[in-house]
Amino acid sequence: MSRQAAKKPVIAVAPVGRTPSEAVERLLPVLRETFRCDAIAAPRVSLPASAFDASRGQSLSSAILPVLAAAKRPEWERLLGVADVDLYVPDLNFVFGEGDTRRGVAIFSLARLHDADEKLVARRAATEAIHELGHTYALAHCSRSDCVMWFSNTLAESDRKGVRFCPEHEKELARNRRLPPRN
Numbered sequence: 001m002s003r004q005a006a007k008k009p010v011i012a013v014a015p016v017g018r019t020p021s022e023a024v025e026r027l028l029p030v031l032r033e034t035f036r037c038d039a040i041a042a043p044r045v046s047l048p049a050s051a052f053d054a055s056r057g058q059s060l061s062s063a064i065l066p067v068l069a070a071a072k073r074p075e076w077e078r079l080l081g082v083a084d085v086d087l088y089v090p091d092l093n094f095v096f097g098e099g100d101t102r103r104g105v106a107i108f109s110l111a112r113l114h115d116a117d118e119k120l121v122a123r124r125a126a127t128e129a130i131h132e133l134g135h136t137y138a139l140a141h142c143s144r145s146d147c148v149m150w151f152s153n154t155l156a157e158s159d160r161k162g163v164r165f166c167p168e169h170e171k172e173l174a175r176n177r178r179l180p181p182r183n
């Protein structure tokens with residue numbers, strides 16, 4: 001008689017472009033805790049040249065998502081890319097990141113998160129990573145400013161909201177991932 005532990009879902013995290021591998025490594029523990037999963041570092045993904053808009057000096061986040069979708073392995077529940085270039089979508093002057101429910105991939109950038117305080121940068125990166133992964137599990141923006149799914153326009157708002165889901169979003173996340181609710 002053998003009892004096998006239930007296999008944990010895997011969230012893979014890839015450096016995109018020139019992002020240092022350490023930035024990926026630093027995210028793994030908080031993702032394991034937040035998403036009750038195994039979080040692993042994935043191979044580096046190249047920034048597609050077509051994503052760069054020279055007139056804006058920014059990269060189109062939606063143009064990076066297909067590259068991540070192509071790199072995603074079937075055994076990974078999600079693939080998150082960590083970029084270090086400024087990202088945009090056509091109607092906004094910048095975005096911290098973007099998540100895609102259908103393909104199960106997300107991207108966020110460190111470009112606007114930098115600070116002399118490394119701990120603050122790590123917390124900001126965790127906040128953006130969790131927010132964009134939240135979108136890949138079909139979570140919408142939250143009306144509670146202390147929920148990680150709050151839409152931040154500024155870094156100050158991001159710093160204020162922190163890395164936690166509100167109870168409703170925590171429940172919705174578990175439901176959408178077909179996981180039992182947290183005790």
Ligand SMILES: [Zn+2]
Pocket residue numbers: 131135141151
């Ligand atoms: Zn969002």
Ligand SMILES: [Zn+2]
Pocket residue numbers: 142143144147148149150165166167168169
């Ligand atoms: Zn919420």
